[in-house]
Amino acid sequence: MTDRRTFLRNLSLLTLGGLASQKLTASNALSTPAIDATSAATGIEAKKKMGLQTYSLGQELLRDLPNGLSRLAKMGYTDLEIFGYQEKTGQFGDYNPKNTTFVSAKDYKKMADDAGLRISSSHLTPSVREYTKENMSQFEDFWKKATDIHAELGVSYMVQPSLPRIENEDDAKRVCEIFNRAGEIAKAAGILWGYHNHNNEFKRVLKPGEKPDPNPWAPPKGTYIEELFIKNTDPDKVMFELDVYWTVMGQQDPLEWMGNYPDRIKLLHIKDRWILGDSGMMNFPNIFKKAYEIGILGYYVELEGDPKGRTQFEGVEKSAAYLQNADFVR
Numbered sequence: 001m002t003d004r005r006t007f008l009r010n011l012s013l014l015t016l017g018g019l020a021s022q023k024l025t026a027s028n029a030l031s032t033p034a035i036d037a038t039s040a041a042t043g044i045e046a047k048k049k050m051g052l053q054t055y056s057l058g059q060e061l062l063r064d065l066p067n068g069l070s071r072l073a074k075m076g077y078t079d080l081e082i083f084g085y086q087e088k089t090g091q092f093g094d095y096n097p098k099n100t101t102f103v104s105a106k107d108y109k110k111m112a113d114d115a116g117l118r119i120s121s122s123h124l125t126p127s128v129r130e131y132t133k134e135n136m137s138q139f140e141d142f143w144k145k146a147t148d149i150h151a152e153l154g155v156s157y158m159v160q161p162s163l164p165r166i167e168n169e170d171d172a173k174r175v176c177e178i179f180n181r182a183g184e185i186a187k188a189a190g191i192l193w194g195y196h197n198h199n200n201e202f203k204r205v206l207k208p209g210e211k212p213d214p215n216p217w218a219p220p221k222g223t224y225i226e227e228l229f230i231k232n233t234d235p236d237k238v239m240f241e242l243d244v245y246w247t248v249m250g251q252q253d254p255l256e257w258m259g260n261y262p263d264r265i266k267l268l269h270i271k272d273r274w275i276l277g278d279s280g281m282m283n284f285p286n287i288f289k290k291a292y293e294i295g296i297l298g299y300y301v302e303l304e305g306d307p308k309g310r311t312q313f314e315g316v317e318k319s320a321a322y323l324q325n326a327d328f329v330r
Helices: 002-011 032-042 065-075 105-115 136-153 169-188 225-231 244-249 254-260 284-294 312-325
Strands: 051-053 079-082 118-123 157-160 192-196 238-243 265-270 298-301
Touching: 051 118, 051 298, 065 105, 065 312, 079 298, 105 118, 105 136, 118 136, 118 298, 136 157, 136 169, 157 169, 157 238, 169 192, 169 225, 169 238, 192 265, 225 238, 238 244, 238 254, 244 254, 244 265, 254 284, 265 284, 298 312
Parallel strands: 051 079, 079 118, 118 157, 157 192, 192 238, 238 265, 265 298
Antiparallel strands: none
C-alpha cells in the first residue's frame, strides 16, 4: 500500500502543487488513457471524455457489474465516480439496506479496467454527522483507512457528499477543521479531497447567539454554509464539486458561484430533473461555457430515480447521447 501511495503522490506532483492555481480544462481533465481503453474494449471511439456517478444506476448496475460497465463504455462514458463505500469493510455497494452485493476495490478496478473505464472519483462520507472536538480522531481514522483503499482504485478525487449538522458559524468552522485534515491525508496519497453540495448548503447560518431579524423585509442575515466551507478551508487541501442542479434547487445561480470561486470549484455534477436537457430548467450551454472558462478538472453525470418508473439505464444512455450531440460540450 505504501508503494502505491508513493507512486500516486509522485504522479500527482503537478496537480497537487497548488489547487488554487490549476487551470486544466474539462476536455483534458478526465484521463486520456480511458478514451484509448474504451476504444480498444468496445470497438468505438468516445467523442468526448464523460464521467458518470454510479449512484445514478444503483442496483441496476450492481446486479451485473461487468456487463453494466461495458454498457456504459458503449454509451461513451469514459470515467466513473463510484459510491457506496462501506466504512466497516472497505467494500463498495449501495446505500439501500436490502443490498447484498459488495465489491472490493481490487475487483471493482479490474472490472472497470476490463470495460475500458477509469474509476477517477468516489463519493463517501463518515457515518458520524456530529462533528465535535472530542470525536475528531474518529474522522481521522475514517479518512486514513478510506484513503488507503481508494489509492488501490487509483482515483484522483475523493468527495464527501453529505452535510454534517451545522446550526451556526462556529459549527461550520469546526467542520472545516476536519475537512482540512481529510484533505491533508488524501493529498499525501496523491488524491484531491473535495466536498459536494446539495441544496441545504445554501441555507444561511448566524454567529452563535445572534438572532434573526424579525422584520421580514430586512436584508437576510447570516452566511451561506457553502460560503463558510469555502472560506474556512485550505485551497491547497480542499476543493469543491458543484452540483449544478442542487445549486438551482437552493435558489442559487451556479454560474455566479463558479464565477465567485473559480479556483475552488474543480468538479461539477451535471444533473437535471431526470434526463439531461429534458426539463428546460437547466441552462447547460452556459454552465459548460463557464466551467471551461474557470478550468474545471472534470464533470460527472448524475440521475436521481425516475418518477415515471423508467429504468435508470435508459436515463443514463439518453443523457450520454445529449452530451455527445451537444456542441457546447468538448
